[in-house]
Amino acid sequence: MEERTINVDLCSTKKEKPKSDQLQFGRVFTDHMFIMDYTDSIGWHDARIVPYQPLTIDPSAMVFHYGQSVFEGLKAYLSPNGEAQLFRPKKNLQRLNRSNDRLCIPPIDEEFGLKAIKKLVAVEEEWIPKAEGTSLYIRPFIISTEPYIGVAPSRSYKFIVILSPVGAYYKEGINPVKIAVENKYVRAVSGGTGEAKTGGNYAASLKAQEMVANSGYAQVMWLDGVERKYIEEVGSMNVFFKINGEVVTPVLNGSILEGVTRNSVIQLLKHWNIPVVERRISMEELAQANKDGLLEEAFGTGTAAVVSPIGQLTWNDEHLFVNNGKTGDVAKRLYDTMTGIQYGKQEDPFGWIEKVKNVCKTT
Incomplete structure (x- = not known):
């Protein structure tokens, strides 16, 4: 059964944040990450936010040998009043589960996945850059972790979300x-x-x-x-x-x-x-x-x-x-x-924006 509690372990020392004009796409990552594990006997469990760190994974983990992995990409933005918000995150989570199905990866609960992303963004809200055109890139991904060299679906996985502040894609305007x-x-x-x-x-x-x-x-x-x-x-x-x-x-x-x-x-x-x-x-x-x-x-x-x-x-x-x-x-x-x-500067007639607001920063 899907774990409904997200435990939070905040880091004791925070990284120095890059200046907005020095941001490169996907080069710098925030202080924390989200992780949740899957095993056949339990399902998805042990959801947690922990300090950003390397993974310890067996060399025979199936992801290295058979490529059983999926990912998504979305962003968090700051509105003019300083509120963190997401753009159509439910569509990303729906697509993640379609990818999961194709790769024989067990589905995640989309509502809980959105809760996890919002909570992580809330924890790292100060990492959302404020300069024009900048944002916080969100990378959810799932990898197979069973230590087994054999062509079959894995029986264990990790669902991870990492964040990276990114600059404006067009530094000198929108050019062909x-x-x-x-x-x-x-x-x-x-x-x-x-x-x-x-x-x-x-x-x-x-x-x-x-x-x-x-x-x-x-x-x-x-x-x-x-x-x-x-x-x-x-x-x-x-x-x-x-x-x-x-x-x-x-x-x-x-x-x-x-x-x-x-x-x-x-x-x-x-x-x-x-x-x-x-x-x-x-x-x-x-x-x-x-x-x-x-x-x-x-x-x-x-x-x-x-x-x-x-x-x-x-x-x-x-x-x-x-x-x-x-x-x-x-x-x-x-x-x-x-x-x-x-960025919340124009009307949203489609209901595409999801506010991060009021997500607890601790357990």
């Missing part, structure tokens, strides 16, 4: 990036683990990313793994195209991660009565739309950047320049609205 379309390597196929947020998917993407980074490309755009023609994702983001007044994004097909930001963008576009459709779209169609002058905007969406405009796509040595390399009106409006809601 260059993207290389990948033709050789494949990230995932339908029926595989592409729709789960598991580490192996990202390991599979590193080679292609490394190859294009030296040529000034920010990320790789993946095509489907069967026909190598239909657009799927851009690196760690979902992707959207505005073609002749209509916004198009690849339909979820079992190999595309269902992004929380993607879902939010679709809701916003519908709210604004901007035509948006989820369907298959090929690179051939996109290239033709560009030649015909119909490709008006392209942008990626994800937790880190929120909305990342694409100014250039390179495919088969052909350069597709989008909107003269400038940020489009729809991408800018989406970015401003999403961040406005996240």
Whole structure:
């Protein structure tokens, strides 16, 4: 049965916090972490907040050998009145459990998971940076820990949450990036683990990313793994195209991660009565739309950047320049609205914000 009590062990010495203008994504971590264990005989138990520390884990732990792990990524923001708040955390926990199911990991109680995240953020509230565009990144993850070298689901796990203060993704404003379309390597196929947020998917993407980074490309755009023609994702983001007044994004097909930001963008576009459709779209169609002058905007969406405009796509040595390399009106409006809601500066008509308020800092 799910443990309902979270024990808190506060550290005696706190770390020095980095200055807001020196923050790097995922390099510095807060004073505390959340841990909860799972064993077949007990279920999830021993939920606790403890000082941030290395893990002691057996070399034969199954996560090292068979990659049974999942993770999520979300952020905590400070509102203008200094309140800590989260953006759609329930969607992240729902997706975590979908990933758990695909990786044969026992589900967590989503309500309790949210309670744990809120409590940890409350304990570490002073770590949320105050500068414009900064936030506290939240990384929940689950790893298999059974000491056994055998291909089977583990019988023990750890659910861990760590926090990292992060700077503004765009230090000099929201600028379009260059993207290389990948033709050789494949990230995932339908029926595989592409729709789960598991580490192996990202390991599979590193080679292609490394190859294009030296040529000034920010990320790789993946095509489907069967026909190598239909657009799927851009690196760690979902992707959207505005073609002749209509916004198009690849339909979820079992190999595309269902992004929380993607879902939010679709809701916003519908709210604004901007035509948006989820369907298959090929690179051939996109290239033709560009030649015909119909490709008006392209942008990626994800937790880190929120909305990342694409100014250039390179495919088969052909350069597709989008909107003269400038940020489009729809991408800018989406970015401003999403961040406005996240930081509590704009109205939240969808009920997306969860306040951290009044979470006990001790047992």
